Amino acid sequence: MTSQHATAPKFEAEQAIRLARETLDIEAAAVLGLRQHLGPSFAHAVEMMLRVSGRVVVMGMGKSGHIGRKIAATLASTGTPAMFVHPAEASHGDLGMIKPADLVLAISNSGESEELTAILPVLKRMGTPLIAMTGKVESTLARHADVFLDCGVEKEACPLNLAPTASTTAQLALGDALAVALLDARGFKAEDFARSHPGGALGRKLLTHVSDVMRSGDAVPKVAPQASFSELMREMSIKGLGATAIVDDQGQVLGIFTDGDLRRLVEKGIDLRATTAQQVMHPKPSTIARDALAVEAAELMEHRCITSVLVLDEAGQLCGALNSNDLMRAKVI
Numbered sequence: 001m002t003s004q005h006a007t008a009p010k011f012e013a014e015q016a017i018r019l020a021r022e023t024l025d026i027e028a029a030a031v032l033g034l035r036q037h038l039g040p041s042f043a044h045a046v047e048m049m050l051r052v053s054g055r056v057v058v059m060g061m062g063k064s065g066h067i068g069r070k071i072a073a074t075l076a077s078t079g080t081p082a083m084f085v086h087p088a089e090a091s092h093g094d095l096g097m098i099k100p101a102d103l104v105l106a107i108s109n110s111g112e113s114e115e116l117t118a119i120l121p122v123l124k125r126m127g128t129p130l131i132a133m134t135g136k137v138e139s140t141l142a143r144h145a146d147v148f149l150d151c152g153v154e155k156e157a158c159p160l161n162l163a164p165t166a167s168t169t170a171q172l173a174l175g176d177a178l179a180v181a182l183l184d185a186r187g188f189k190a191e192d193f194a195r196s197h198p199g200g201a202l203g204r205k206l207l208t209h210v211s212d213v214m215r216s217g218d219a220v221p222k223v224a225p226q227a228s229f230s231e232l233m234r235e236m237s238i239k240g241l242g243a244t245a246i247v248d249d250q251g252q253v254l255g256i257f258t259d260g261d262l263r264r265l266v267e268k269g270i271d272l273r274a275t276t277a278q279q280v281m282h283p284k285p286s287t288i289a290r291d292a293l294a295v296e297a298a299e300l301m302e303h304r305c306i307t308s309v310l311v312l313d314e315a316g317q318l319c320g321a322l323n324s325n326d327l328m329r330a331k332v333i
Helices: 013-037 040-051 062-077 120-126 140-144 166-186 190-195 201-207 229-239 259-268 294-304 324-329
Strands: 056-060 082-084 103-107 130-134 147-150 243-247 253-258 287-289 308-312 318-323
Touching: 013 147, 013 166, 040 103, 040 130, 040 147, 040 166, 056 062, 062 082, 062 103, 062 166, 103 166, 120 130, 120 140, 130 140, 130 166, 229 243, 243 318, 253 259, 253 308, 287 294, 294 308, 294 324, 318 324
Parallel strands: 056 082, 056 103, 103 130, 130 147, 287 308
Antiparallel strands: 243 253, 308 318
16 A cells, blocks of 8 residues: 655745745835824824714724734723724624714725625714725725725735735734834823733833832831840841841831841951940931832942842831842832
């Protein structure tokens, strides 16, 4: 019995590299070509999206749908309430998700996607504004839209000029252009971005406060100024911060004693057994407010070349402490 094996496709490394470079050239040209299409209609679209009282509903079929999902996500994360609704599902009930107060951004390179054109009359009756992003100015989608954004390209990067490649790249770039113009118009700042990305690095840096990561209560190392050196060292050892605060009866910080201070005193040959905390402490230590951002504490430590800092409450009393390890565990640094 003879086994038949499929012939392995012929691979030429030089051909692959050549086509890859051509693809990048074509797609780069497609994106740059959008510049000449930008004008009053783009500004009008941005203003409509800025003023809409509902959400921006992005729609698209096939590859345009994949691009639409990304555009909706980008809009939502930069201050413009947005969501993606699949056109085919809209014809079977999901159209109820769209309200007259919303705005539809419909994406189709041909402008003739049946699933999109089928719901255009319904959107018109609802009075929902429509922005069309398409490459065909005379298409059904463009003619029904309140605003037409031209994302047409000369050719696809696909050698057969069939697979959506340059056209989807252009759609994505134009969507990013809308998002950037909108976030600027809204006065959107890094803090706003962080609020919608609390799990990301930026969110942790801009939303995490000192009070969220500091040691508090009995975990804060502190001794009275008259404490003996052995009491001082015991407190440092038990609390494991590498430092201890010296505070008065009212909780006001008088100074700090650190592992570094201990090394320096030992090098000087000082007899530490007879000293008190006040005699060996470093006065006027670095402190930070409990409501400060944790990233500010990190910057303070870096600037002053220290590894721990004391935390004060609104009355200026000691309420916490933290070191660089605490900030690392919180992924602030």
